[in-house]
Amino acid sequence: MKPDYDTFKEEIENLFRKELVIYFDTVDYANHLTDGSDELNELYYLRHRVETITRIRMTAALDALALSKMLPLDYEAARKWAKYTLQEMNHDKMFMGDLKRHGVSEDQVFGMEPLPATVEMGTFLEDKIVNWSPLAAVAYSLFVEWNSDQYSEQTVDRAEVKYSSSHVKGARAHVNFDVNEDHLEIMFGVAHSLLTSEQQMQQLLETCQVISKLFRDYFQQLHQNTVVENKRLSAA
Numbered sequence: 302m303k304p305d306y307d308t309f310k311e312e313i314e315n316l317f318r319k320e321l322v323i324y325f326d327t328v329d330y331a332n333h334l335t336d337g338s339d340e341l342n343e344l345y346y347l348r349h350r351v352e353t354i355t356r357i358r359m360t361a362a363l364d365a366l367a368l369s370k371m372l373p374l375d376y377e378a379a380r381k382w383a384k385y386t387l388q389e390m391n392h393d394k395m396f397m398g399d400l401k402r403h404g405v406s407e408d409q410v411f412g413m414e415p416l417p418a419t420v421e422m423g424t425f426l427e428d429k430i431v432n433w434s435p436l437a438a439v440a441y442s443l444f445v446e447w448n449s450d451q452y453s454e455q456t457v458d459r460a461e462v463k464y465s466s467s468h469v470k471g472a473r474a475h476v477n478f479d480v481n482e483d484h485l486e487i488m489f490g491v492a493h494s495l496l497t498s499e500q501q502m503q504q505l506l507e508t509c510q511v512i513s514k515l516f517r518d519y520f521q522q523l524h525q526n527t528v529v530e531n532k533r534l535s536a537a
């Protein structure tokens with residue numbers, strides 16, 4: 302039997318909270334985007350925004366794959382999922398607008414190789430969607446929506462202090478969009494509807510842990526590729 306909705310939500314959120322502790326304990330620069338007391342590092346911040354667009358476009362394809370697997374299993378959940386993913390597909394435009402304000406062009410964004418952890422995330426999710434369940438794509442969305450709920454606004458505030466409100470227009474609109482559309486709650490609903498057993502619940506939690514680990518790898522690589530690499534170049 303699968304857990305009831307409240308227990309399900311609690312188990313997922315408990316896991317996400319534990320994963321956050323590991324993130325803050327192990328990743329360099331972990332709190333830099335949200336509450337670092339030092340000045341916001343421009344390279345780190347802009348590269349993160351570029352990668353956000355790359356991830357949106359990458360997961361749009363995975364979300365469509367998940368939709369095709371979800372339709373025969375649970376048409377009502379698939380309907381909600383389709384609406385959600387269609388909205389997410391447009392969010393690259395919001396971040397692109399901000400990057401243009403910083404002088405970063407579309408060609409530059411799409412010409413940049415994704416970090417290895419982003420590529421690995423794509424491979425992992427595709428394999429899980431095909432060989433396990435479309436729940437893998439929902440797990441990714443749950444993870445990003447939950448963490449975005451906790452931290453995105455602080456990141457936007459911090460960038461606005463350093464730059465201006467026009468530099469974060471898209472990111473600010475994105476935060477408001479997620480809240481107004483209640484994306485997190487919709488994802489909890491879709492995931493719970495698809496869930497069929499306690500065993501699948503355990504597999505879902507394990508999938509969330511891998512997603513979380515790949516995000517830790519991503520932030521470590523982001524730090525390495527911007528802050529560390531820049532220091533090395535200026536010393537050389």
Ligand SMILES: [Fe+2]
Nearest residue numbers: 389446479484
């Ligand atoms: Fe969202």
